[in-house]
Amino acid sequence: MALTDVDIAQDHTLEPIQDIAAKLDIPAEALHPYGTDKAKVDPTKLPDRGKKGKLVLVTGISPTPAGEGKSTVLIGLADALSRLGHRAAAALREPSQGPVMGIKGGACGGGYSQIVPMADINLHFTGDFHAISAATNTLAALVDNHIHQGNRLNIDPRQVTWQRCIDVNDRALRGVVTGLGGRAHGVPAETSFTITAASEIMAVIGLADGLADLKERLAAITVGYTYDGEPVTAGELGAAGALTVLLKDAVLPNLVQTLGGTPAFVHGGPFANIAHGCNTLAATRAALDCADIVCTEAGFGSDLGAEKFFDIKSRAGDLDVAGTVVVATIRSLKYNGGVDRADLDAEDVDALARGVANLERHVENIRHFGVEPVVALNLFPSDTEAERRWMADWAREFGVELAEAEVWGKGGAGGEALAEKVLAGLGEGSHPIYDPADGVENAIERVAFLIYHAGRVEYSRRAEKDLAALKANGWDKLPVCISKTQYSFSDDPHALGAPENHTLHVRELVPRTGAGFVVALTGDVMTMPGLPKKPAAENIDIDADGRITGLF
Known part of the structure; x- marks a missing residue:
């Protein structure tokens, strides 16, 4: 065998x-x-x-x-x-x-x-994913509590953009309602979970240069908007210190x-x-x-x-x-x-x-x-x-x-x-393919045309509104992280090989102000995966001596 x-x-x-x-x-x-x-x-x-x-x-x-x-x-x-x-x-x-x-x-x-x-x-490794999940969900709790306790920052509950996360493929958490059960349980709101790997704090950990930079990035995270449409940050909530404490070990390489x-x-x-x-x-x-x-x-x-x-x-x-x-x-x-x-x-x-x-x-x-x-x-x-x-x-x-x-x-x-x-073949002189100073639209088009071989980029109405908001808040000069199916150069997972002249459909633009980039969601890509018909978990087991089987 x-x-x-x-x-x-x-x-x-x-x-x-x-x-x-x-x-x-x-x-x-x-x-x-x-x-x-x-x-x-x-x-x-x-x-x-x-x-x-x-x-x-x-x-x-x-x-x-x-x-x-x-x-x-x-x-x-x-x-x-x-x-x-x-x-x-x-x-x-x-x-x-x-x-x-x-x-x-x-x-x-x-x-x-x-x-x-x-x-x-x-x-579980050294607990990094758990720490990132804990920090993400702590920030979500602080946002909800701030609104419940008087809402000094005038946060519009309908414009809270911060998502909770969990390191599990769970499609049932793509859309949830929190705060049900009456006044004592908070303000009811529609929200969603993302998988921990796609969370902004994961991206922050990925790019942070030590504790001081980590704290600055956490403070810069946008959690939502006021009734007047002004962005609200984790720093304004007073959350950056606590989040940094939760992540002080997770930021160290393994x-x-x-x-x-x-x-x-x-x-x-x-x-x-x-x-x-x-x-x-x-x-x-x-x-x-x-x-x-x-x-x-x-x-x-x-x-x-x-x-x-x-x-x-x-x-x-x-x-x-x-x-x-x-x-x-x-x-x-x-x-x-x-x-x-x-x-x-x-x-x-x-x-x-x-x-x-x-x-x-x-x-x-x-x-x-x-x-x-x-x-x-x-x-x-x-x-x-x-x-x-x-x-x-x-x-x-x-x-x-x-x-x-x-x-x-x-x-x-x-x-x-x-x-x-x-x-x-070792050499030197690698370089990016676009300058963020030229704007988000240019960055998306540069990647779409040069790397994907797309013929055009099409923005949804939502994406057009997002683009206007990026410009209004000065975030349109950030690098772009395009979220796209991995199976194709297009946003259609069934278009194999090397498709040409397809349309890249941008449905939403999400500022990740702590990470320092803009996420462009394309096609049908989702930030919370689901489990397959037969999950790998069904094959994983451990015997009385602690020997694991089924983990590939």
Whole structure:
């Protein structure tokens, strides 16, 4: 019987976290252990090496049910770099409990290319998500209480925009009514929940530069508007101090390890389809302070996480991306070429030739940001020699470096060819594709036309009103975080491949004044996912000895 991911992870003997920290010369005073195999790192206590590491961004093609293995490839790449003698580290997001219990399952890589302790990371970890949920819901309670206790700030209950959150996929919470039961129970109001990964405080944690900056960002959060239409902030409510206290540990990056013993900073967890999709700036900077090469990821494809990495995170943190990897699989490309999921194991070079247009678009997109990517072809047992030869020929004709990766079954040893090509292509000079000073409309159009290949952008009446409000409040010069389906370059999840001249439908523009960007909701994307017909939670169990099963 083949070992599962969780079997492999649980059978592995972890190195003490102090030994992992020592590989990066992290001093004891900077390390706050959580047990023996994970720790928080205080970036203010890291020594100055006099140089920063090189940053490698790992992204992927548009995700399909066939699976791409982006995190698995990233972890294997980091281990391969370590095997080749480089001082390497990985920097990833924390998994959200929602997808772990829903349709996606665990998010710590797979096979012999995982971050561990896998079960802890996939579940409660060091409590960061819980702290973010607690802070979000505390602010919601303070807003409601302020209105109930006399409403000194003249907040219009109908214009409270702050949402509660929970780290669970729960469609029943997309629309709720609070304050029912009479005067003693508050003011009745329609509201909603978002999943914790899509909350503004998650975005704030993702971009905050230490406690002082965290407190300023929290104070700047807009919670609603007065009867006169003026914005009201968390700072005006006197909430910033308490929220910062709740988040004082959550703002510190987490340190764990790969199965190959490579240090891994795992911190923050915004989704890339409904948020900015990158691990925290604090964790990336800490990794760059300590390692010579840092492999980080951005959720989904170049049109989502990678675009937001360059246009939001890199801009905020003044980061330069030295190299980029685009992860693809033959199975996923055949799916983009029209093959049914049930037939993906069968050889089909013609479908591969049709579906490769999706990969070509992602490669071209990365080049728009000033970086030349390497394509990592994540191999599956069903891939045939003819299909692999076709991909090698395609890469030569298209003019892009391609390396096969077998990290799922071989760990870092299966990623050395990829590592060597990444090392050979390291450069500098990455850049965003728009200037926020040119306005929100320009930013949306720039992304839509250049990255999505849309033919036009259409704003709903609601979005047009939102745009006017952004301009009136001086928020129209902020970067834009476009929330869009991950399955397509368009806002139609069924438009596979590389669609052209489609319409991007912007239905709402939401200012995230604490995070420092504007969220553009497009198509039918929702900030609170639902569970599938058969949730992954139904397969998860634990025996009397504490051994977990079903967590992939």
